[in-house]
Amino acid sequence: MKPVPGPKTNIREVDATPYAASLIEGHRDFGYSLETALADIIDNSITADANVVQLVANTSLDMPWIALADNGIGMFEAELIEAMRLGSKNPTATRASKDLGRFGLGLKSASLSQCRKLTVLTRRGGKVACARWDLDRVARRNDWSLELIDDWETVNGFDLLPESGTVVVWEKLDRLSGGYTHDRAKRAAHLNAEVAGAEHHLRLVFHRFLEGPTPRIKLSLNGRTLKPIDPMASNHPATQKDPDDPLRLKNGIIHVRCHTLPHHKRMSREAWEEIGGPEGHLKSQGLYVYRENRLIIAGGWLGLARQSELTKLCRIAVDIPNTMDAEWKIDVKKASAQLPPVVRERLKKVVERFAGTSKRTYRSRGRKLVDESRFPLWNRVQRDEQIIFRPNHEHPVFREFAEKLPEHLREGFDRCLRLIGSGLPIETLHAEFVGNGEAVTPDVTEENDLKELVFSLATTLMENGVDADALPETMQSYPMLNSNWSSVSQLIEEYLRTKVQ
Ligand SMILES: Nc1ncnc2c1ncn2[C@@H]1O[C@H](COP(=O)(O)OP(=O)(O)O)[C@@H](O)[C@H]1O
Ligand SMILES: [Mg+2]
Incomplete structure (x- = not known):
């Protein structure tokens, strides 16, 4: 030995x-x-x-x-x-x-x-x-x-x-x-x-x-x-504040509070730009971590989510005491920290609920509505930096109806469609998607309206070279028809039967 x-x-x-x-x-x-x-x-x-x-x-x-x-x-x-x-x-x-x-x-x-x-x-x-x-x-x-x-x-x-x-x-x-x-x-x-x-x-x-x-x-x-800049815009009447959600841990209590900022149109330009900071709002969404009330992390999701346009208004205030420095790996500059695993798990759920659901809903609907259908009810129009949604005047149902109208009423009909487009309640939609995305659904379509829509759409599609065989698949790519699919597929069959006769 x-x-x-x-x-x-x-x-x-x-x-x-x-x-x-x-x-x-x-x-x-x-x-x-x-x-x-x-x-x-x-x-x-x-x-x-x-x-x-x-x-x-x-x-x-x-x-x-x-x-x-x-x-x-x-x-x-x-x-x-x-x-x-x-x-x-x-x-x-x-x-x-x-x-x-x-x-x-x-x-x-x-x-x-x-x-x-x-x-x-x-x-x-x-x-x-x-x-x-x-x-x-x-x-x-x-x-x-x-x-x-x-x-x-x-x-x-x-x-x-x-x-x-x-x-x-x-x-x-x-x-x-x-x-x-x-x-x-x-x-x-x-x-x-x-x-x-x-x-x-x-x-x-x-x-x-x-x-x-x-x-x-x-x-x-x-x-x-120097005046304060509150990244949560807490005092703005239009800011939505969720209740505090405390997380009790061995070394202290962490407070988590979700905020949805007001839409920029509801704030002064100066205030909006101030809380957006030099990098702008897209980059400033996310977690705001305070250590003993001093902000140490200003925005970003620390790997819990992606910074997306739809969650741009989401900011979560996370308050930690200085007893947790070791777990949070607070650096010398107090300019960065890492989430301890237990906090990470918990925050992940908060972030998913708060931000994630709305994004999924938006993505699937958005994509189909815009890219895959050939005669959408709404057109997505890009103008400079802006994205506009406009009712599609060329949609078969609209066009057919407009053609039936006497000349002097057509302009009025077009105006109504334009008004629907410019009156789209973007702010409300935005707030709903962010807070409560899954619950936002389109209105039910009346039986008769649905029939009218399916028939005129089918006619137009076939006039545009879509086969009778391909009709169901093409029509299924319309979110509105897809969500009523059992009735729609019967209507397509009915349409094809009347065509054959
Ligand atoms: N402005 C100040 N007033 C009084 N004491 C100070 C001041 N700045 C620094 N000190 C003292 O110097 C010490 C070292 O400061 P510092 O190098 O910043 O380290 P830390 O803040 O991590 O303790 C502090 O703990 C404090 O006792
Ligand atoms: Mg110091």
Whole structure:
């Protein structure tokens, strides 16, 4: 028998401390964008109980800088040093329920993803502390020594520091300058566009904090207060809200609430575009996952369904507590998560009921109505970006009737048909299909009407070269006839008998 090595047998130890210069550069590339980086800094302010958060972007200076100032609890110097440490909190430690942090990385990795010089000024109990990571200095020294700055009055952003609170200052904005190192005007324009893009994201991500008569926080950009964007349009009278459907799990309760947005004609254009976001409504349908009220996933079905035109108005708010981070695989940026299997199963049912059924109904009817029949009652007409459904004036039943009418009444008849087309209740249909698709059916056709339809259609089809033998199959491709098939097949036989006689 081989001897089992003891705990120290054959083990030598060497120092393998990471190289500061390369490790800190690596922290720049967690995949943050300006908007997700700013959101991560604002998370810290919210966790620190701030109710005023000011974003200031000085974009047109020779050395542009961005600052986020809050009036939260601030930090003592020892706390600031801890906060500046990469990986300052254990991700598996329990967090207070309002804590929006996760890995103890956000402040550093979010900031350094956008800039090479991060300075944090903070005041707590009347004492100011100021610390800095400058990547060029770390690169030179290749160690983890943090700069503590005692003449903090001279630091950019100091003016923004309240009685109690914290200012995070980003300088050397290498990644936000669009490559315009010397052209100040172009660089400013680029920076402004980036900041404007991030503004939408912040209004969306923190909308629950910005809403209501007494918002939890007041967030401003260069002095202008940012208004919330509620992706559920909850306050719009035409939004349909299903009741909350809580899912009780080992680590907490998840709340699931389905919403159907109003049709765009019922909203102002501005509001509609705002909740559609830069990618538009088709891409914005789906799940909206909130962690402690902070939006972490905005749209998409996370593999549970496809984003289709028919489910464009479906949005499901899913609320999770921060006790479920491990199961949800919340990433460092808090910009993605994965559904735990048990939630996936449950949500799949919700999504299927909410979105799936309507799609099936629509597809099968749509296809037959449009493609397979030769004389549809309705025509699908594509005009630019729009799809229009129009009664088919050329349909044999309509045409035959029109021909029987005296000349002066024909125009009136055509007008009636056109009105039926333009009066198609699209919004109502849409809402019904989305919420209750299977229940939507066409009206029953009267015996006599059916006979009239079958006979005139059969005549036209045969005049157009359809064989008597092929008649039943051709006619079955009409959804309306197919749904009355037992009567229709008898009528076809009757028609063929009368033809032979
Ligand atoms: N604006 C702030 N006000 C007070 N404390 C802060 C602020 N920002 C960061 N901190 C402190 O720094 C710590 C590290 O922040 P961060 O790197 O974002 O990690 P995390 O948020 O995951 O804890 C926080 O846990 C908090 O104690
Ligand atoms: Mg954080």
